[in-house]
Amino acid sequence: xxxxxxxxxxxxxxxxxxxxxxxxxxxxxxxxxxxxxxxxxxxxxxxxxxxxxxxxxxxxxxxxxxxxxxxxxxxxxxxxxxxxxxxxxxxxxxxxxxxxxxxxxxxxxxxxxxxxxxxxxxxxxxxxxxxxxxxxxxxxxxxxxxxxxxxxxxxxxxxxxxxxxxxxxxxxxxxxxxxxxxxxxxxxxxxxxxxxxxxxxxxxxxxxxxxxxxxxxxxxxxxxxxxxxxxxxxxxxxxxxxxxxxxxxxxxxxxxxxxxxxxxxxxxxxxxxxxxxxxxxxxxxxxxxxxxxxxxxxxxxxxxxxxxxxxxxxxxxxxxxxxxxxxxxxxxxxxxxxxxxxxxxxxxxxxxxxxxxxxxxxxxxxxxxxxxxxxxxxxxxxxxxxxxxxxxxxxxxxxxxxxxxxxxxxxxxxxxxxxxxxxxxxxxxxxxxxxxxxxxxxxxxxxxxxxxxxxxxxxxxxxxxxxxxxxxxxxxxxxxxxxxxxxxxxxxxxxxxxxxxxxxxxxxxxxxxxxxxxxxxxxxxxxxxxxxxxxxxxxxxxxxxxxxxxxx
Amino acid sequence: xxxxxxxxxxxxxxxxxxxxxxxxxxxxxxxxxxxxxxxxxxxxxxxxxxxxxxxxxxxxxxxxxxxxxxxxxxxxxxxxxxxxxxxxxxxxxxxxxxxxxxxxxxxxxxxxxxxxxxxxxxxxxxxxxxxxxxxxxxxxxxxxxxxxxxxxxxxxxxxxxxxxxxxxxxxxxxxx
Ligand code: HEM
Ligand code: SF4
Numbered sequence: 001x002x003x004x005x006x007x008x009x010x011x012x013x014x015x016x017x018x019x020x021x022x023x024x025x026x027x028x029x030x031x032x033x034x035x036x037x038x039x040x041x042x043x044x045x046x047x048x049x050x051x052x053x054x055x056x057x058x059x060x061x062x063x064x065x066x067x068x069x070x071x072x073x074x075x076x077x078x079x080x081x082x083x084x085x086x087x088x089x090x091x092x093x094x095x096x097x098x099x100x101x102x103x104x105x106x107x108x109x110x111x112x113x114x115x116x117x118x119x120x121x122x123x124x125x126x127x128x129x130x131x132x133x134x135x136x137x138x139x140x141x142x143x144x145x146x147x148x149x150x151x152x153x154x155x156x157x158x159x160x161x162x163x164x165x166x167x168x169x170x171x172x173x174x175x176x177x178x179x180x181x182x183x184x185x186x187x188x189x190x191x192x193x194x195x196x197x198x199x200x201x202x203x204x205x206x207x208x209x210x211x212x213x214x215x216x217x218x219x220x221x222x223x224x225x226x227x228x229x230x231x232x233x234x235x236x237x238x239x240x241x242x243x244x245x246x247x248x249x250x251x252x253x254x255x256x257x258x259x260x261x262x263x264x265x266x267x268x269x270x271x272x273x274x275x276x277x278x279x280x281x282x283x284x285x286x287x288x289x290x291x292x293x294x295x296x297x298x299x300x301x302x303x304x305x306x307x308x309x310x311x312x313x314x315x316x317x318x319x320x321x322x323x324x325x326x327x328x329x330x331x332x333x334x335x336x337x338x339x340x341x342x343x344x345x346x347x348x349x350x351x352x353x354x355x356x357x358x359x360x361x362x363x364x365x366x367x368x369x370x371x372x373x374x375x376x377x378x379x380x381x382x383x384x385x386x387x388x389x390x391x392x393x394x395x396x397x398x399x400x401x402x403x404x405x406x407x408x409x410x411x412x413x414x415x416x417x418x419x420x421x422x423x424x425x426x427x428x429x430x431x432x433x434x435x436x437x438x439x440x441x442x443x444x445x446x447x448x449x450x451x452x453x454x455x456x457x458x459x460x461x462x463x464x465x466x467x468x469x470x471x472x473x474x475x476x477x478x479x480x481x482x483x484x485x486x487x488x489x490x491x492x493x494x495x496x497x498x499x500x501x502x503x504x505x506x507x508x509x510x511x512x513x514x515x516x517x518x519x520x521x522x523x524x525x526x527x528x529x530x531x532x533x534x535x536x537x538x539x540x541x542x543x544x545x546x547x548x549x550x551x552x
Numbered sequence: 553x554x555x556x557x558x559x560x561x562x563x564x565x566x567x568x569x570x571x572x573x574x575x576x577x578x579x580x581x582x583x584x585x586x587x588x589x590x591x592x593x594x595x596x597x598x599x600x601x602x603x604x605x606x607x608x609x610x611x612x613x614x615x616x617x618x619x620x621x622x623x624x625x626x627x628x629x630x631x632x633x634x635x636x637x638x639x640x641x642x643x644x645x646x647x648x649x650x651x652x653x654x655x656x657x658x659x660x661x662x663x664x665x666x667x668x669x670x671x672x673x674x675x676x677x678x679x680x681x682x683x684x685x686x687x688x689x690x691x692x693x694x695x696x697x698x699x700x701x702x703x704x705x706x707x708x709x710x711x712x713x714x715x716x717x718x719x720x721x722x723x724x725x726x727x728x
Contacts, residue, residue: 003724003725003727004724004725005715005722005723005724005725006721006722006725007699007711007715007722009725010698010699011697011699011700011701014696014697014698015697018696018697022666031666035635035664035666038635038636039666064727066727111727112725112727121636121638151701151711151712152701152702154701155670155697155700155701155702156701156702157641157669157670157671157673157674157700157702157704158638158641158642158645158670158673158674158704159638159641160638160641160670161635161636161637161638161641161667162638227702227703227710235642235645238638238639238641238642239639239642239643243637243639273650277703278703278708278709278710278713279702279703279710281712282712282713284717285712285713288712288715288717292724
């Protein structure tokens with residue numbers, strides 16, 4: 001992974017000193033609440049329902065075991081012994097004290113981490129494909145570019161006070177695992193006919209109140225021009241994005257109101273001026289960045305491991321786990337493993353400090369000392385030898401991270417909701433748990449197969465409910481918590497937004513509602529048809545009929 | 553006389569800022585003044601002839617409107633009604649990088665210590681700190697950072713063109 005040099009280190013150290021002084025001045029009354037708020041947000045610090053909440057960046061999802069141990073330590077020393085992995089490749093701590101935050105940032109800087117721009121109206125943590133570098137379907141490894149963008153966005157002096165937050169995701173595969181279509185900018189690393197690496201650039205996607213799928217603004221951009229192009233897009237957005245209404249301030253609204261062709265014309269003419277200038281990225285820099293992402297020293301293993309094959313045959317539980325939580329690796333004899341943070345009864349994405357320490361030990365033993373965080377709120381070991389999967393599985397079971405449910409109904413994406421978030425209309429974690437409890441029969445879950453169920457506690461959509469095959473949204477009706485259900489949403493390269501099936505439900509109805517949606521699917525599906533495909537084929541009507549016929 | 557950060561020093565400000573001037577009659581005859589863009593445009597020839605008139609821009613004023621005047625204007629000011637309104641950063645870069653304005657570029661309005669570093673990188677070289685704060689106390693904000701990754705107006709060569717990867721000093725730091 002990327003390693004800081006003295007320049008990178010100096011910048012994060014200077015940031016810690018800056019924030020320490022800002023916090024001191026705030027506590028001394030020299031900075032007003034309004035003056036301090038944007039400064040603390042740009043250091044990841046929210047003031048939440050019960051306490052401050054600190055959001056730490058895990059740039060494009062990459063974490064070394066040394067860094068994970070530091071997070072475990074922070075959880076233990078400054079918080080209540082756990083952290084929450086989010087859908088944006090960040091980790092949040094819910095109970096730090098404001099006075100301690102400068103010290104926490106200093107601890108992070110000591111392991112080349114930070115909380116820079118994890119919140120606020122600026123360019124946020126850059127996210128990417130959690131299988132980058134090991135996926136067989138990869139066209140280009142997106143990580144060097146993700147790091148290039150991380151550096152470009154960090155303390156960009158012109159874009160620290162944008163109309164609204166700005167999220168950029170990068171993918172290098174035909175299969176989009178980074179939800180690039182629902183980001184302010186989606187960047188796809190591609191090759192043109194000549195085999196040269198460049199980018200397809202998308203703008204104006206996003207979830208929240210007004211969910212929109214991003215539009216292609218440029219089919220092919222030479223790789224050297226990408227920072228000039230990003231500067232051009234951000235400059236147009238910074239100047240013309242709406243600032244009168246915070247609900248209409250995202251770039252997606254600007255693109256919609258201006259229309260894509262007009263917006264693109266502005267961007268292209270600005271880019272024309274910048275093209276070839278000093279921000280043009282020389283290939284040496286791309287090579288320098290790429291040199292940090294070379295493959296680990298894989299052993300030459302003779303393809304499929306025989307012991308592994310027989311263990312699958314002999315041990316049904318292990319076989320189930322392999323089927324759901326283990327993914328193919330481009331190197332023979334190796335596998336990618338997903339650690340499920342979706343055990344029933346534990347809030348999705350939560351891990352204790354003790355668990356983090358054990359995960360770090362395991363990654364040192366089994367996966368070259370590195371791991372990933374996925375936007376589905378799970379952890380990933382990218383480089384495990386097939387022959388060692390059985391042993392790893394045993395360890396993960398003890399740890400509670402071997403629930404064999406990746407991609408299944410109980411692998412729920414869920415925001416913190418009313419239990420923690422002051423913007424919530426309704427709780428979301430208990431709904432996730434009730435659904436997990438209702439679907440506790442593994443055979444049935446396997447029979448249902450691939451399905452995304454996403455829950456947000458309000459229309460801000462932190463839980464991605466719009467792009468869940470089943471989406472659940474907490475709404476407020478006369479001060480009570482209700483849940484609106486949509487179906488047909490999807491993430492990935494065929495991203496689509498779900499359709500609301502009808503009036504909302506009370507919390508205790510939710511497991512039944514989901515069960516009825518699944519019943520319709522089981523009865524009407526064709527062979528091998530996934531839930532989303534059945535919904536696409538049949539439309540919302542049959543599902544809606546069943547749910548409301550039974551309810552009333 | 554009000555104080556101003558100019559470059560890196562606190563100096564007395566010789567310019568009068570006319571926030572409301574709507575007609576030539578509102579403009580004092582001799583002293584250096586900064587007038588709104590609208591007045592500059594409506595009384596262009598009379599004001600331009602004086603040589604001691606600057607212009608201030610609102611966040612949504614188009615810097616291109618001054619394209620023909622950048623050579624003769626001694627001063628352009630950009631207003632920040634609220635410091636969280638970041639449009640002025642882009643206006644500044646357009647004036648400096650696109651129109652090659654070389655005179656004084658001054659930030660006015662809600663101008664505070666914690667934004668000075670970024671403002672300077674975008675081409676501002678004068679800062680009229682908000683009147684209830686001391687300019688001396690704000691000076692330190694100019695040096696919050698010693699470098700930046702990007703190509704900026706004040707430091708056009710981005711860090712990736714300045715790293716000396718061949719030298720010992722720019723190799724990655726140990727992580728263990
Ligand atoms: C508990 C504190 C949190 C607060 C106050 C908060 C606030 C918000 C707000 C206001 C929006 C809407 C922005 C807009 O539409 O312009 C939003 C969107 C979003 N947040 Fe959060 N959030 C919180 C936690 C989280 C967590 C834990 C996650 C990940 C699990 C997350 C990930 C996202 C994502 C993915 C979006 C929607 C994507 C988009 O902006 O288009 N947030 N958040
Ligand atoms: S979706 Fe709403 S309730 Fe959930 S974390 Fe985001 S802002 Fe809070």
